[in-house]
Amino acid sequence: MVARGGTIHYSAPESFLGSMVEGPELDVWSVGAVLYVMMRGRYPFWGETDGETAKAIMFTEPFWPEWFPADAVDLLKKMLVKNPRQRISMSKVKRHPFIQREVRHWKRVVSAGVDSE
Numbered sequence: 217m218v219a220r221g222g223t224i225h226y227s228a229p230e231s232f233l234g235s236m237v238e239g240p241e242l243d244v245w246s247v248g249a250v251l252y253v254m255m256r257g258r259y260p261f262w263g264e265t266d267g268e269t270a271k272a273i274m275f276t277e278p279f280w281p282e283w284f285p286a287d288a289v290d291l292l293k294k295m296l297v298k299n300p301r302q303r304i305s306m307s308k309v310k311r312h313p314f315i316q317r318e319v320r321h322w323k324r325v326v327s328a329g330v331d332s333e
Contacts, residue, residue, distance in 0.1 A: 224266050225259040226250060229274045229298050241300035244309060248295025252278060255288065260296060274298070287314040 228245035230237045252260040260278035263269035278296065280289050291314045294304035309315060 222246075224269050224273075225253075225261065227270075227273060228300065230300050232270045232274060237300075239300070240306055241303050244295050244303050244306055245300075247306075247309070248292055251288075251295070252292055255284060256281060260292075285314065287312070287317065291315065 226246040226249040228237070228242045231242065249260055261269060261272040261276065263272050278292070280292075284292075291304075291309065291312045294312075295309065297303040304312075
């Protein structure tokens with residue numbers, strides 16, 4: 217896919233290089249960006265313009281708040297790797313300790329009939 221669509225803040229770095237990009241690596245990056253936003257309430261990469269945002273995505277690292285769980289930071293760092301060949305796979309994301317802990321937590325909540333809101 218050469219044309220880039222969607223919200224720029226969730227776009228993987230390779231999507232700005234003008235070459236063919238496709239595959240699950242793009243999805244892993246986007247899911248990592250979404251998870252970061254869900255946890256922090258802000259994008260992991262930001263610029264005043266789309267061009268500045270693209271540069272931030274390609275050349276900077278996110279801020280890791282000290283209150284982020286260590287295993288969440290570990291997972292996000294593996295998801296937001298600039299090189300798509302080094303990025304964690306989706307199957308490894310699903311097996312990551314942070315995800316497994318959250319799944320166990322929510323299974324307990326659901327089985328107990330507790331309303332989380």
